[in-house]
Amino acid sequence: MPEAVIVARLRAAGCVFAEDEARLILTTASTPQEREAMVAARVSGLPLEHVLGWAEFCGLRIQVDPQVFVPRRRTEFLVSQAVALARSGAVVVDLCCGTGALGAALAAQVEGVELYAADVDAAAVRCARRNLPGVGVFEGDLFEALPGGLRGRVEVLLANVPYVPSGEVALLPAEARLHEAAVALDGGGDGLEVLRRVCAGAPGWLAPGGVLLFETSERQVPGAVAAVEAAGLVARVAVSEEFFATVVIATMGLDRS
Structure with missing residues (x-):
C-alpha cells in the first residue's frame, strides 16, 4: 500500500x-x-x-498495551523536574506507573537509581514490567503495593495520579475515554481524591528531604497545594508553557521527629 x-x-x-x-x-x-x-x-x-x-x-x-494509559508528552516536564532533584543512586518510586514511562525516563537520565513501580491495574503492571526489566513492579492500591522496607527511604516519589473529575471523564477525547482504563483517568468528584490519598500517605514513605512530584491542572492547583500542606509537606508549583503542564513538587522536611 x-x-x-x-x-x-x-x-x-x-x-x-x-x-x-x-x-x-x-x-x-x-x-x-x-x-x-x-x-x-x-x-x-x-x-x-x-x-x-x-x-x-x-x-x-x-x-503500550491495549487499554493501558498512554504516556503524554506534557508529562515529560514532570520527569525533567524530577531529574533535576534526583541524585545518583537515589531511591525512586513510580506510583500509578501505567506503562512505567516516568520511571524508565528518570532511570535513563540519572545514574544508578534504585527504582520501584506500582499500579492498581493488572494490565498496566504487565506492561510496566516489560518496560522496566529487572525493576520491582508491584500490583496494588497505591502504597499498599510497595515493599514495607521502602518506608522512610524514598527520595523521589513520582505519582502520575488520575486527576480528571468524574463528571468530566465523558468529555474526554474518545481515544482516551474508550481505549484507556477508567482507573487511570478518573480522579473522583473534584479530580483530587486519589491525590489526597497519595499526599496523606507520602510522609510515611519519603526520606527526610524527599520529594513527591505530580501533575495537575492549572485550576486544581489550590486544592492540590492544600492537600500537600495538609500532609505536612511544603509545596512548590512549576509551570511549563512549552508543555502546557503544571507540576506540584512537595518536599518532606529534614526533621522527621
Whole structure:
C-alpha cells in the first residue's frame, strides 16, 4: 500500500497528523498484512500508540498495551523536574506507573537509581514490567503495593495520579475515554481524591528531604497545594508553557521527629 494511500485513508478518518502517522505505521509494520491491520485499526479510532504498540517518551520507545494509559508528552516536564532533584543512586518510586514511562525516563537520565513501580491495574503492571526489566513492579492500591522496607527511604516519589473529575471523564477525547482504563483517568468528584490519598500517605514513605512530584491542572492547583500542606509537606508549583503542564513538587522536611 503506497504511503499516499495510507495518508489519504488516515486523513479521511480525521487524523490531523496523517503524514506523520503514516510514516510511523510504515516503519513499524513488518509485513503488508500487519501494515493493513494497523491502518484499519487507526481508521477505526484506536489510539496511534496502541496501533503501533509503543509511544515515544523522553526519547525512549515505551511499549503500550491495549487499554493501558498512554504516556503524554506534557508529562515529560514532570520527569525533567524530577531529574533535576534526583541524585545518583537515589531511591525512586513510580506510583500509578501505567506503562512505567516516568520511571524508565528518570532511570535513563540519572545514574544508578534504585527504582520501584506500582499500579492498581493488572494490565498496566504487565506492561510496566516489560518496560522496566529487572525493576520491582508491584500490583496494588497505591502504597499498599510497595515493599514495607521502602518506608522512610524514598527520595523521589513520582505519582502520575488520575486527576480528571468524574463528571468530566465523558468529555474526554474518545481515544482516551474508550481505549484507556477508567482507573487511570478518573480522579473522583473534584479530580483530587486519589491525590489526597497519595499526599496523606507520602510522609510515611519519603526520606527526610524527599520529594513527591505530580501533575495537575492549572485550576486544581489550590486544592492540590492544600492537600500537600495538609500532609505536612511544603509545596512548590512549576509551570511549563512549552508543555502546557503544571507540576506540584512537595518536599518532606529534614526533621522527621
